[in-house]
Structure formats: C-alpha cells, structure tokens
Amino acid sequence: MRPTWQPPQDYRSRPVAILGAGVLGRRVGCIWASAGYSVRLRDPSEQQRADAITYIRENVEAYSAKTGKTPGPFEAVEDMKEAVENAWLVIEAVPEKIELKTATFAELETAAPQDCILASNSSSYKSSEMISKVNDQTKSRILNMHYYMPPQCMIVELMTDGYTSPEIFPFMVERSREAATLPYVARKESTGFIFNRLWAAVKREILTIIADGVSVPEEIDSMWLEMFIKGETIPCRMMDKIGLDTVAFIENHYVHERGLSPENTVDFLKTNYLDQGKLGDKCSQGGLYAPDDKPTTAADPLKQAELLVLDVGLSASTPNTTSGQILKLTTDGKSYEAILTDQALPDGLAVDQTCGRMFWTCMGVPGKPDGAVYSAKLDGSDITTLVEPGVVNTPKQLSMDHQAQKIYFCDREGCRVYRCSFDGSDLEVLVDNIGDDLTSQETIHDWCVGVTVSPALGKFYWTQKGSPKGGNGRIFCANIVTPEGQSMSSRNDVQCILSGLPEPIDLEIEEDTRTLYWTDRGEIPWGNSLNKTSLNEAGLLLSVDTSRDHEILTRGLNEAIGLKLDVPNSHIYLTDLGGSVYRCNLDGTHKERIFSEDQRAFTGIALLKS
Template identity: 65%
Template sequence: MHPTWQPPKEYRKRPVAVLGAGVLGRRIGCIWASAGYDVKIRDPSPQQRIECIAYIEKNVASYAEKTGQNPGKSEAVENLADAVSNAWLVIEAVPEKIQLKIDTLAELETLAPADSILASNSSSYKSSEMLAKVSDATRTRILNMHYYMPPQCMVVELMTDGFTTQEVFPFMVQCSKEAATLPYVARKESTGFIFNRLWAAVKREALTILAEEVSTPEEIDSMWTEMFIKGNVAPCKMMDNVGLDTVAFIETHYVDERGLSPEKTVDYLKKNYLDLGKLGTKCDKGGLYPPVEAKPANTNERKILALDLGLSAAVPSTTGGKILELSLDGKVQGVLVRDQAMPDGLAVDPESKRMFWTNMGIPGKDDGAVYSANFDGTDIETVVAPGATNTPKQLTLDQTAGKVYFCDREGLRVFRCNFDGSDLEVLIQTGNYQDPEDGEDGSKWCVGIAVAPTLGKFFWSQKGPSKGGKGRIFSANIKTPEGQTATSRCDIQCLLNSLPEPVDLEVDEASHTLYWTDRGEIPFGNSLNRIRLDSNGLPIPTDAPLGYEVLTRHFKEAIGLRLDLEHGHIYLTDLMGNVYRTNADGKQKEKIHSDDNRAFTGITLR
C-alpha cells in the first residue's frame, strides 16, 4: 500500500458531496443516499436544489432495494464550503467547461478535507486536464468517476488522472459496489473511457454506413437488436468464437481497402495471440479469454444415462432396449427402464427431474413413440403414443418453453409437442413417407435434432443413404412463418451438405457452435465435428478444408452426443457398445465403457 495513503478517516460517518443538482447530479446523490450515506448536493440554483431533493425523496427507497441499506439523509445547499467541509468523497458534476472544472478542483483543494477523494463525473475531459491549479499532493487523490444514467444504467467507470494513488481504486470499487453500481476501472488514461470509446466506434461506423447509403437507420437498429441484444453477443467473446485468425484476416482486408494502420488491430493480434497459437475457443490455448479448463467431476452426484438398443444382446430383440445409468467413470450403476422398442433419443429436464426418450419401434410402421419417466425410471408416462409417428430418432428439449423436439426418420418429419404430449405439431416434412419413392429416399430421412432458443432456430440432420456422402444439416425458425406449413415454409436453410452421414446434433448456445456425430465412411465419417454459427444461426466461414472442424475420429458407428462444456467434456456413444469422453476440443478421447453385448444410441447427463 502507498505509505502516505489510507482511506478517509471514519468515512462511513461522513457525507458524500455532489456538485451539481441537475439530471445526473441528483441521480448520483440518490445512489449514495441509498447506500446509507448522508449526501450534500451543492447547486447555486434554488429551483435545481428543490427538484433535486424532491427526486431523491421520491426515488431513494427504490434505489435502496438493491443496497439493502436504510437511506441516508439528503440536503441541498448553495454554499460550496457547506457542502464539502466534512465530505469523504466529492463528485463534481458541474457543466462540461474545462476552465470551470479546473477552478472547481482548485477550490476543493482549499475547502474539502485533506483526506477526501475528489472525483470528476466528466466523460468529455480526462481529470489530468483539470490539474493546473492543484498541488502534487492533491493530484494523488483525484480521479474520474463517470456515471451514465442511473437507475437505468448502474455502470460507473473509474480512471486515474495519471497521478492517482493506485490503492484508491480497489477502495472505490468496493464502495461503489456497496452503492449497487457496477464499477469498471480503466487501466490507464483514455479519452472517452471504455464504453464511450466502444460507442464512438459503433456510432462512427453507423454514420458511415448511412452516408454511403448502404443501409437505413431502421435496418441498422433492427440488425443490432437481433444480433447483439437478442443474440446476447459480446464483442470479445464473439471474436474468440469466430477465431482470432479469421478476425485478423477480415481486418487485413479493411486495412488494405481503407488505408488504415494495422498497428492496433492485425499487428496487435499477431504479436500477442496468433504467433503464440492463441486462436480463440477452437484452440486449447484460448484466445482473448483463457482456455476453458476441465472441472473435476463429482462422480457421487452426476450420472450418465445411455440407451442400449437391445440388438447386440446375447439374445437380440427389437423390444429389449434399456436405459442404463452409469457413473462418470463409465461403470454401470443399474438399469432404469427395460423392454423398450429400440430406444434412440434421450434428454432430461432437471426442473421436473424427468427423462424423455424415443422408441423407434419397427422402421416403416407407425409404431414409434415418445415416453417420459422419473430419473429413477418410475412413473413412466406416454408423451406421444404409437400411431402418431413412424421412427422417432434423436430428441431434445426446450426447457424454457416446455417443448419436446424430435425427428421421425422414415416418417420424413420433425415434430414438436409440449412435455405432456399436447399440441403435437409437424414442423418439417420432407416428403410423403407413405409414397415408397419418398419413404425409401434416405436423403429425406430426418435424424438429429437440436434447438437454440437464443438464436430462434432449430437444426436437424438428413443423413442420406448409409455411408453415402450425401448428408445435410438444415435450420429453420422456431416460429413457423405465418401462413406457411411444414411442407411449404420458406425459412429452411441448408447449412452443410455432402457430409458422410450426419446423425446426432447438439448446440452450445453460449458460443453459437453446432456439434454433430457422423457415422459415415472414413476418413471423415465416424467422427465428432463442429462449426461456428453467427447470430443468425448461419455457419461462419472457416479455413478448415472441409468447411467445418473434425474434432476427433475413429468411432465405431458413432451415434449419441452430449455436451458437458461447463466441465470441459463431451460424451459420445457408438453402436459397437462404447461410451467415450473427450475434452471440449475433442482431444484426449478415452473409452470409459465398452460392452460387446450392447449397442448404444442416445446419451445424456443428469
């Protein structure tokens, strides 16, 4: 700690002073009053003082709901000395005139206590520009402390004047948190702080787009809302997800086209990330963010649930399928459900503590079904009874909406229903399965399914003929376009084609990444794969030779897939009786269970 700096003496018993009772000043006063501090607001205007106190009295209780404190007293005064004489913190929010701010700090040096912290709310001027009339000693306790518009935005940015004692910042961060604000500290002086610099770049480019007549204000705002607000996309995470090598490639094009300097974009990325092999989330070295480390699993609590088809048993049977429970190290803990007609897709709802699964039945007959049960296999209920579907395959849940999605392979359909089976609807229909020409066309068979509510999309695979190299992955909107049907909807997009034989799908919504298993021919079949998606759910171009990443290979008829990225893992199954676990990047593949008498399909965790 700096040898001459200590927090202001008995600061909890001393007031916070705010200079300026305008729109922002009164809100700053309300923030500190809500944290239990007495507040004195100074303003030369009687009307402003009256309105300021009225605002605080009306709103301080609602502010205090976030702090949990009994509000302090608020007083508005005309005289500067009266406002600051015993203050531990003084925040100037006077008009944005640099000379006025210089003179104000000079007065505060004389009138405020020698241990008080002096802060400027200015975002237009750095506090270093206000130091002309203060001593070197006073400069060590001056900083910028910029608020936006409480209570709608509770962010506050803190920044040095170039001389501020560093110990001031953790102290002010803690005090700011007590006042229910979100403090961010600029690492060095910067015109515009952090957010305003981001906003300046967005504003500048938006105006350039308008000036060049590339788009309209309505379209710009709509696209921003869809991609960044609804999509919950953050800039640094988005760059990591896209890949820093791709970011550098795109920026190089802008540098060349616009005659920009590459120093703080391409050159910065190359020196600090690319040359060190840090390419983003696709890389085990991480990128702007550090790599996700695998968390040790609690094997006493979390379990693997896996479906055994029943066709590799000592006595094969189309009605001998089982739901097995395994520990995370692959040891069978028991059989939860028996005598199932070729189970294939499996998912769990943690809130209701129920598992859902599909039974394919006999392919070609309308005897497939969907069931649910408690985690221990009791209380089995029929969600979709036999007769409504043909060959249900992978199943997934939209837990927020309470919806079950599943594919019907030979039925050439994608279905959705409520958890209780009500409101069963066909979302996608690729042909008439009762027509032999359509029904036997493997390119129309719907197999894997995944849903991404934050993207407003669901995804499915049409695997094509066995080992045929004609597999495809599609997407469509969760909401069917008005007036359109499963056979006529216009929002279907083919994301990938000419795949060996794609099967199960999973989406990581946090990183907008689509994963899938492929049971097709080598060298690229029997693999785990992924591709990054943009905020519209479309593939982001990649330099990978196939147009997507092959994470790991050499499965034996790969089927089931379950992401566990929170713990740094992915779990998979194959039809030869194996359960696998890999790292989040597909590396360090290990076979955690193997049984020649089983044929595994769906897999999940609970």
C-alpha cells in the same frame, strides 16, 4: 517511498457531496443515499436544488430496494464549503467546461478534508486535464468516476488521473458495489474511458454506412437487435470464435482500402497473438481469452445447440443414491452423451459460459445432512467441490448472478436459502426458516426448493413447496442485500408474493419483461404445470385480471421439475421425473417432447449456447 494510502476515517458516518444537481448529479446523489450515506448536493440554482431533492425523495426507496439499506438523509445547498464540509467523497458533476472543472478542483483542495477522495463525473475529459492547479498530494486523491444514466444503467467507470493512489480503486469498487452499481476500472488513462470509446467507434461506422447509402437506420437497428441483443453476441468472444487470423485478414483489407494505420489492429494482433499461435477457439493456445477461460462448447456458430440435463438416477435399471448423471443433449433430442456419472442425486444445474464452467447440487442420501455443491468444465473435467458434503442438508435448484459471480441455492430439509461465490468461498445463509430444529414434522411447510435471482430488481425469489400435493405451496422474495443490522432468520424484507399453489418447484425470471416462471409438480388440474406471473418495478406481484394471480401456460407434465428460458429463440425447456425433456414457446404453446427415456428421471436443466 510513497506512504500507503489509507481510506478516509469514519467514512460511513461522513457525507458524500455531489457538485451539480442536474439530471445526472441528482441521480448520483440518489445512488449514494440509497446505500445509507448522508448526501449533500451543491448547485447555485435554487430551481435545480429543489428539483434534485424532489427527485431523490420520490425515487430513493426504489433505488434502496437494490441495496437493502435504509436510505440516508439528503439535502441541497448553495455554498461550496458547506457542501463539502467533513465529506469523505466529493463527485463533481458541473457543466463540461474544462476551465470550470480545473477551478473546481483547485477550490476543493482547500475546502474539502485532506483525506477526502475527489472524483469527476466528466464523460469527455480525463481528470488529468483538470489538475494543473493542485499539488501532488491532492492529485493522488483525484480520479474519474463516470456514471451513465441511473437507474436504467447502473454502471460506473473508474479511471486514474495518472497520479491516483492505486489503493483507492479496490476501495471505491467495494463502495460502488455497496451502492448497487457495477464498477469497471480502466487500466490506464483513456479519452472516452472504456464504453464511450467502444460506442464512438460503433456510431462513427454507422453514420458512415448511412452516409455511403449502404443501409438505412431502421435496417441497422434491426440487424443489431437480432445479432447482438437477441443473439447475445459479445465482441471479444465473437472474435475468438471467428478466429483471430481471420479477424486480422479482414482488418487488413480495410487497412488497404481505406488507408488506415494497421498499428493497433493487424500489427497488434500479429505481435501479441498470431505470432504466438493464439488464434482463438480453434486452437489450444486460446486467443483474446486464455484457453482456461474459453467455453469448451464454443465452435462453429451453426452447430446444433445443446442442453445439459441432470438425471437424478432413481429410475435407473439398478437405482441407488449414487447413480445420477449429467447428460449433454442436443436440442432436437436426437443425440446425447453422459459427461458425468456416479452423482449423489443431482438436482440443480446452471452454466456460466464466460468462465466455461457448470455448477450443480447433489442432494445426497435422503435424511442425512450430506448434500454438496460442485463445479466442472463444460466437458465434465476439472471437478471442484464448492460446498463439502455435510455442510448443507439437501441442496436443490441452483441459480446464478453472473455479474457478481455468486451462486444461489435452496436447502430443502434445511429450510434455508444459501449464497456463495463461484469458487465456493463466502458461503452465507440468506434465509433461515427454522434455525437448528430439523426434527419437527411441521418443517415440511418451510422446505425451500427452487430459487432464482434478479440483479436488475435487486431481489431473489424462492419456492416453499409445502407437503406433497398439499396445495399450500408459496413463492417468496427478499432483497439481494440483507437489511443492515438484520439476520438470516429475522430479516423484515421477506415477502410472500404467491400462496395456495399446489407444489411449486423450480423458478426462473425474465428480467426485461419482469416475468417470473415456475414449474409445479402438484396434483391436477393446477399442478404438473408451467406457470408465470408478472412483477412490478419493485419486483413484487403485479395485479392481473385472473382470480389466481398467475397464468398456467401448459399442463400434462409428469412430476414437473426443471425449466430453462431460451428468450432469444422464444423457447422454454422443461424436465420431469417421468424421464422427458420438453420444449414450448414462451407463452406455453406448441409443447413438444424432444427426448424421453423410461429409465431416466430428470431434474435440473441448463442451455449451452453455441
């Protein structure tokens, strides 16, 4: 019986060794140094070693902004044995020559510690092609660990060599996340791993289109931008939306026209999906995605887009603390329906279309610590309590890190910022302004209201609105990862990036342009407005040519609360307590009221993408 694999002993105090200090090797070294690990780079070239040290020295602080750790020490050496001495992880990034890689692993078998994990960063060779000169025990510690080009792309793909101990993968997934990378595990050996196989097919067909004279590079790139980037189209979801029977029909035409094999396309779909009635979004059996994972709004791509909007219930004909509703509203404002009623002052709202669920906060009865957080399918069914009433005080805006499957929300009277998983587990306090002292009238200065998160910048942002119409509102930020050894009430990475605001409420960030947007329900002339400011690469305020450090995009709202960016369509949606939903351009122009009803008071808002 094979013994269970155990993690390297004391790995946190042992170095990570990178073999090869070239363009990619030095970036991989910077990743691990930013997570607080000691890093040794090995390269026979003195110039490469010097350049690698310079790169890490100049960039490790920026990388560490995403990990929240104090950077670890780093050095570059010439000798292999010195580099891997006592290492818990060795990543080879030597030139793409199979003979050299095979010889490297043979040398590592004797030079590296016997519990050391040995990885190849190769982009073209499977690690199984490099292990002919090592024994079976060593083979169980070897895997592919392929990085792309940090820091622009922080993805790493992990893949077995055919013998790798299965327990290594969850361990390395956690260590990779610790270093602020996004790990993906290939289920089996595959030349090109996951993404490179996808990219190989795309570039092959693009070159064929150009060679056939069907189109030109500029038009192809333009169509890709509109369809897949601006349109946020993802391939497996798109096939389910189109219908797998239609996909098979189209592919069958290519099979006959080009003389292709149907084995992995038409035949695969027929055997595994079509014959079982799994046709995609149009049937209850699902398709590539299981039916429970399918967004309930997925339908005809030409269907009118929709919004989810929270009515807090305080302007209802018979207002009470449980008359809140969640409305589904078309973006032209012409039709709506209540999909959930009897909510206890709902305030924050967000949607994850991949899992097909919405998440919202309910403030509960004012003055009582009975706030709660819930989730449900997008049609309002399958309601799940994530944070029970009584755990938090007055939860407000809710924001999501979709990749990490984490929810962030502020607790107003609790003066805290929280985070938990999509299922409500791992609830943690990220920021605590006042501890257990909730009685002082001074705490209103520390009320936390709006929150948004930027995985790309490694930070989350929140508003502290101050007293009503008081003009002492502020916006803060902190690292997603709490600095090592620090607590929610004493962390030293909290920074106030804006102050003296009328009364800032909800926040949202556009990561590509590093633009932070927020609503303000304070007094005129600066309140009841939509605002924005620009951030630098570190996620802090970028100096602008205005005396106020931010730009007011539009005004004239009636107790402004919610906002939702629709970047592909260059729109922003806004709500107010006056019962109106608005739409404007990203620059604040062409503001229009798309829905209004006197007996409504709107808070959170989310966009349902067709």
